[in-house]
Amino acid sequence: MNSSTPAAMVRATLRLQFxxxxxxxxxxxxxxxxxxxxxxxxxxxxLFAARPGSTHGYDTVAHDRIDPALGGEAALTRLxxxxxxxxxxxxxxxxxxxxxxxxxxxxxxDVLAWGQAxxxxxxxxxxxxxxxxDLRGRVLLPFLDRPLPEAIVAGSLVLRHDGDGGLFHIHxxxxxxxxxxxxxxxxxxxxxxxxxxxxxxxxxxVRGGPxxxxxxxxxxxxxxxxxxxxxxxxxxxxxxxxxxxxAGRARxxxxxxxxxxxxxxxxEAAMRINWRRFFDITGLVGVCVERAEVFEAVxxxxxxxxxxxxxxxxxxxxxxxxxxxxxxxxxxxxxxxxLARLRPxxxxxxxxxxxxxxxxxxxxxxxxxxxxxxxxxxFMDQVSAVLHDARAVPVLDKLWAAxxxxxxxxxxxxxxxxxxxxxxxxxxxxxxxxxLLATALKARGADCTPAGLxxxxxxxxxxxxxxxxxxGDEAVQDHAEDGAAVHDAARAARSRLGAGQEPVLxxxxxxxxxxxxxxxxxxxxxxxxxxxxxxxxxAAKSTEDTAFYRYARLISRNDVGSDPARLSLTVADFHAGxxxxxxxxxxxxxxxATHDHKxxxxxxxxxxxxxxxxxxxxxxxxEWFARNGAQAGIGPDRIDELMxxxxxxxxxxxxxxxxxxxxxxxxxxxxQWQTKxxxxxxxxxxxxxxxxxxxxxxTAFTRRLVASAAFTAQMDRMVAWIAPAGxxxxxxxxxxxxxxxxxxxxxxxxxxxxxxxxxxDNRRPVDFGLRHALLExxxxxxxxxxxxxxxxxxxxxxxxxxxxxxxxxxxxxxGSYQPLExxxxxxxxxxxxxxxxxxxxxxxxxxxxxxxxxxxxxxxxVGRDMALRVALMQHAGPWHSLLGAAPVEAAMPFARGQVPLxxxxxxxxxxxxx
Numbered sequence: 001m002n003s004s005t006p007a008a009m010v011r012a013t014l015r016l017q018f019x020x021x022x023x024x025x026x027x028x029x030x031x032x033x034x035x036x037x038x039x040x041x042x043x044x045x046x047l048f049a050a051r052p053g054s055t056h057g058y059d060t061v062a063h064d065r066i067d068p069a070l071g072g073e074a075a076l077t078r079l080x081x082x083x084x085x086x087x088x089x090x091x092x093x094x095x096x097x098x099x100x101x102x103x104x105x106x107x108x109x110d111v112l113a114w115g116q117a118x119x120x121x122x123x124x125x126x127x128x129x130x131x132x133x134d135l136r137g138r139v140l141l142p143f144l145d146r147p148l149p150e151a152i153v154a155g156s157l158v159l160r161h162d163g164d165g166g167l168f169h170i171h172x173x174x175x176x177x178x179x180x181x182x183x184x185x186x187x188x189x190x191x192x193x194x195x196x197x198x199x200x201x202x203x204x205x206v207r208g209g210p211x212x213x214x215x216x217x218x219x220x221x222x223x224x225x226x227x228x229x230x231x232x233x234x235x236x237x238x239x240x241x242x243x244x245x246x247a248g249r250a251r252x253x254x255x256x257x258x259x260x261x262x263x264x265x266x267x268e269a270a271m272r273i274n275w276r277r278f279f280d281i282t283g284l285v286g287v288c289v290e291r292a293e294v295f296e297a298v299x300x301x302x303x304x305x306x307x308x309x310x311x312x313x314x315x316x317x318x319x320x321x322x323x324x325x326x327x328x329x330x331x332x333x334x335x336x337x338x339l340a341r342l343r344p345x346x347x348x349x350x351x352x353x354x355x356x357x358x359x360x361x362x363x364x365x366x367x368x369x370x371x372x373x374x375x376x377x378x379f380m381d382q383v384s385a386v387l388h389d390a391r392a393v394p395v396l397d398k399l400w401a402a403x404x405x406x407x408x409x410x411x412x413x414x415x416x417x418x419x420x421x422x423x424x425x426x427x428x429x430x431x432x433x434x435x436l437l438a439t440a441l442k443a444r445g446a447d448c449t450p451a452g453l454x455x456x457x458x459x460x461x462x463x464x465x466x467x468x469x470x471x472g473d474e475a476v477q478d479h480a481e482d483g484a485a486v487h488d489a490a491r492a493a494r495s496r497l498g499a500g501q502e503p504v505l506x507x508x509x510x511x512x513x514x515x516x517x518x519x520x521x522x523x524x525x526x527x528x529x530x531x532x533x534x535x536x537x538x539a540a541k542s543t544e545d546t547a548f549y550r551y552a553r554l555i556s557r558n559d560v561g562s563d564p565a566r567l568s569l570t571v572a573d574f575h576a577g578x579x580x581x582x583x584x585x586x587x588x589x590x591x592x593a594t595h596d597h598k599x600x601x602x603x604x605x606x607x608x609x610x611x612x613x614x615x616x617x618x619x620x621x622x623e624w625f626a627r628n629g630a631q632a633g634i635g636p637d638r639i640d641e642l643m644x645x646x647x648x649x650x651x652x653x654x655x656x657x658x659x660x661x662x663x664x665x666x667x668x669x670x671x672q673w674q675t676k677x678x679x680x681x682x683x684x685x686x687x688x689x690x691x692x693x694x695x696x697x698x699t700a701f702t703r704r705l706v707a708s709a710a711f712t713a714q715m716d717r718m719v720a721w722i723a724p725a726g727x728x729x730x731x732x733x734x735x736x737x738x739x740x741x742x743x744x745x746x747x748x749x750x751x752x753x754x755x756x757x758x759x760x761d762n763r764r765p766v767d768f769g770l771r772h773a774l775l776e777x778x779x780x781x782x783x784x785x786x787x788x789x790x791x792x793x794x795x796x797x798x799x800x801x802x803x804x805x806x807x808x809x810x811x812x813x814x815g816s817y818q819p820l821e822x823x824x825x826x827x828x829x830x831x832x833x834x835x836x837x838x839x840x841x842x843x844x845x846x847x848x849x850x851x852x853x854x855x856x857x858x859x860x861x862v863g864r865d866m867a868l869r870v871a872l873m874q875h876a877g878p879w880h881s882l883l884g885a886a887p888v889e890a891a892m893p894f895a896r897g898q899v900p901l902x903x904x905x906x907x908x909x910x911x912x913x914x
């Protein structure tokens with residue numbers, strides 16, 4: 001039963017976060033454990049060389065080698081060999097959109113050394129024609145800890161010569177900025193360097209760029225600098241350019257004035273940056289991977305690894321950051337397909353391509369992208385929403401409204417965040433977009449004032465709901481969704497603009513929706529691309545990194561890819577999403593936890609239970625508001641307090657703290673989360689200008705709560721009440737992830753209960769030894785359920801289903817998906833469907849809204865008779881349970897006294913127990 005589609009070879013993935021204590025050789029030792037669990041592919045975080053000390057790998061400094069800190073290519077080869085020995089493969093997370101701004105990034109340093117004359121000048125998305133005369137032809141480097149004049153006077157800019165590379169640098173704390181060799185003749189003349197050396201660099205200055213003359217001159221400089229006289233000269237140069245001395249200050253200012261870069265205080269980045277960043281992170285620079293030579297340089301090592309069978313698929317990070325995602329995916333697909341025939345005979349067939357893409361609830365993955373699917377944020381949203389009770393909305397809305405005037409709707413909060421970020425974090429990008437649009441409008445004969453254009457553009461941007469459009473991507477033929485999104489934003493903007501601004505709005509609309517086949521003018525295309533480069537980071541920062549920390553109605557819905565305004569999803573809509581995935585992208589990833597999630601999958605599952613008991617929850621919160629005294633100026637305001645209670649409840653341990661040490665360690669994690677949440681919200685404090693008084697008050701409030709015997713007793717009772725139902729929610733989303741159309745992805749450590757917080761908490765080292773021991777001592781599913789607090793029941797569920805998937809992959813890869821009708825008064829308490837292929841039928845019934853089932857706290861068994869029937873029609877027995885539980889009546893799945901998880905197999909071919 002092997003599928004003919006390449007991606008179907010990816011049966012189940014396990015995401016590993018390398019670095020932070022996990023190397024490639026560490027992973028190699030764990031392969032047998034992962035194989036036993038039923039994993040087909042490891043799914044690795046970025047492995048190419050990253051900034052030294054990187055904890056995540058997304059700050060790449062070199063695409064041509066595996067990071068030596070992880071063991072290098074030799075260790076990767078050992079991992080691949082071990083994986084192949086177990087019939088497994090490797091999917092590698094790649095980062096084509098950006099690189100680290102770091103001295104270890106040779107491409108970037110070459111640009112700084114030579115400016116526009118560098119061979120890499122067009123490899124990064126730099127605006128060399130910035131209208132600011134100080135930046136025209138230069139790169140802004142906003143990395144100083146104070147304004148440039150103050151940094152010079154303070155003596156924090158130091159001139160040094162690099163003996164290995166031969167270049168002079170300006171050092172500022174951990175940063176170093178290379179001086180252009182064209183400026184070396186005048187520099188060396190100050191210390192009477194040898195005449196031949198001065199002549200060599202005079203020639204370099206005349207040529208103005210790199211080449212054989214420059215290489216020869218730098219080699220001569222290295223040789224002379226190593227001599228005793230040269231070393232003395234280097235020391236003398238540093239003294240001559242000491243900013244603490246007036247004469248030295250003048251020399252240093254003169255030297256800096258002729259460099260192809262301009263130093264500035266880090267605070268100037270948001271207002272003046274003239275190169276594309278990753279979101280608003282000034283330490284990451286955008287890469288122009290749409291250029292053919294850049295594409296080859298970025299992917300050359302990857303292609304070699306794939307050709308040699310060391311890598312079997314890729315996950316593309318932040319696909320919406322690229323100028324033309326469809327064109328990129330088609331180019332990547334074509335190259336991997338061409339290399340497939342050159343791979344070793346024992347290599348796995350095909351190469352799956354997954355893309356990190358946030359889809360709105362009404363948005364589809366563009367058909368022009370030849371990929372297996374997304375990394376699963378859309379499924380994470382759907383499976384979370386279907387486990388929430390829509391009836392809680394009015395009650396939760398009332399509690400939320402009571403939190404004060406800032407407790408507004410999620411949509412309004414997101415729009416306000418967008419406007420704030422346009423004025424602050426993305427002011428430079430917004431200014432560039434406005435200038436480009438003004439030029440394009442002028443070329444089309446439209447007339448508008450700069451202020452009027454900014455107002456129109458801001459009104460559109462704050463109303464734009466998708467991450468981005470793809471009008472600038474020539475590989476995209478169908479722009480129906482793009483057009484609808486732009487026109488929706490324009491319609492919303494029109495309601496907030498005056499009648500006199502409508503002509504400008506219409507003109508802007510025409511530019512932003514210009515299609516490639518219309519051959520728009522270059523100025524129009526640049527404006528359109530700037531818009532598409534801005535909307536994605538603006539959406540991410542305003543929603544995930546701002547609104548999610550301001551909107552606290554029920555934070556189990558505040559996670560990546562989700563819309564918190566939509567509390568719940570009907571079972572019918574969940575089925576519709578699964579059916580669409582089976583039809584369009586049957587090999588897409590299904591995930592419920594990632595390295596970017598805001599809280600652990602089982603924390604969200606527990607908090608979802610609050611939607612079933614909204615009145616009781618609201619009463620408890622109201623009591624805490626009154627009793628804990630935060631409003632007396634000694635802690636968070638109501639919004640931050642409500643979010644804190646939910647976070648604590650979601651992450652609270654399943655059993656009371658065994659010691660003061662454990663309680664304080666847990667509290668430290670909450671405080672770390674709290675500080676990040678407060679700064680991300682940007683209401684009372686932020687990352688740039690922290691209000692330490694407010695943060696310290698919030699920390700003290702949190703620590704006082706955790707130290708309070710009365711509060712911890714209340715929290716223990718609350719957790720004892722809802723945690724069993726939360727555990728069933730967690731098992732339900734696990735079962736659905738393992739059995740609905742798509743490829744289940746397991747985030748490291750989430751085979752046991754996951755009550756993690758936002759990063760860095762969700763990237764903590766995993767106790768793989770414990771998981772190995774639990775696998776070695778696996779027992780029956782019922783026995784695991786009876787000790788469910790250990791998490792072994794979740795591990796056992798994963799192991800059993802993935803083992804079956806390994807034996808019958810096509811049942812899941814290409815098998816049909818058939819929603820089932822439920823009958824009876826308890827029909828809202830389950831989600832049921834069939835998967836069918838080649839005579840096999842899999843019946844899955846997952847619990848929903850479990851609090852009303854009277855779940856038994858010690859066994860997770862249903863505590864009452866359930867009025868629930870499944871309409872199976874022609875599918876009569878015998879049915880066999882994959883969970884090894886006691887036989888159940890397939891048509892009446894939730895029996896009193898049994899754990900309400902059903903996964904039954906029917907074999908029409910009489911081939912026996914699967």
